[in-house]
Amino acid sequence: xxxxxxxxxxxxxxxxxxxxxxxxxxxxxxxxxxxxxxxxxxxxxxxxxxxxxxxxxxxxxxxxxxxxxxxxxxxxxxxxxxxxxxxxxxxxxxxxxxxxxxxxxxxxxxxxxxxxxxxxxxxxxxxxxxxxxxxxxxxxxxxxxxxxxxxxxxxxxxxxxxxxxxxxxxxxxxxxxxxxxxxxxxxxxxxxxxxxxxxxxxxxxxxxxxxxxxxxxxxxxxxxxxxxxxx
Numbered sequence: 684x685x686x687x688x689x690x691x692x693x694x695x696x697x698x699x700x701x702x703x704x705x706x707x708x709x710x711x712x713x714x715x716x717x718x719x720x721x722x723x724x725x726x727x728x729x730x731x732x733x734x735x736x737x738x739x740x741x742x743x744x745x746x747x748x749x750x751x752x753x754x755x756x757x758x759x760x761x762x763x764x765x766x767x768x769x770x771x772x773x774x775x776x777x778x779x780x781x782x783x784x785x786x787x788x789x790x791x792x793x794x795x796x797x798x799x800x801x802x803x804x805x806x807x808x809x810x811x812x813x814x815x816x817x818x819x820x821x822x823x824x825x826x827x828x829x830x831x832x833x834x835x836x837x838x839x840x841x842x843x844x845x846x847x848x849x850x851x852x853x854x855x856x857x858x859x860x861x862x863x864x865x866x867x868x869x870x871x872x873x874x875x876x877x878x879x880x881x882x883x884x885x886x887x888x889x890x891x892x893x894x895x896x897x898x899x900x901x902x903x904x905x906x907x908x909x910x911x912x913x914x
Contacts (some may be wrong), residue, residue: 686744690723691879698769699794705765728773734889741777749780786902788892799836801870801895810909815863817905822859829899
């Protein structure tokens, strides 16, 4: 489909209505509308993949459908029984898209809560241990990435949960203990709804993702070592 300039505005409008009517009857009545908007979002993801591939060749050939998350919530073990997510999300990462273990690029569109992010979220315990060790062993390199002015302007701090104490095997007085205590190694930059009204928002988004490249490469070196493969 031809990508409309205001497709994200229509997605945001749909999501606002969904938040007020998060039930199967309303969704069923608006399913055709959702399918149209999902195709539009898939086209956005395709174009972002192409732009990201200019500076991160590992993304080349990735299919948009591999990156997109379902709108249907898994409510089997949740106290929240609302059936639908109120955002559109896509994780652009080599070797699996949304199912990849590698650090990549995440686009989250949600009314008043949209953001761009990247990194490792909830890594497997064995991988988390390796990431912490590699960061500890190369702390100057990792801190230099985080404190680079261009990076820090967009991504001011690591996000996610942290341990109250240093994990086993690391000195309790380590200067950068707050980094090692992280359970996730993610960063994000928030975007207002009006960001997506700009004609060149996708180019701006790709530029934000390009700033993530050194961070992504650092983490993926460990991920690839963990998986026992060379890329």
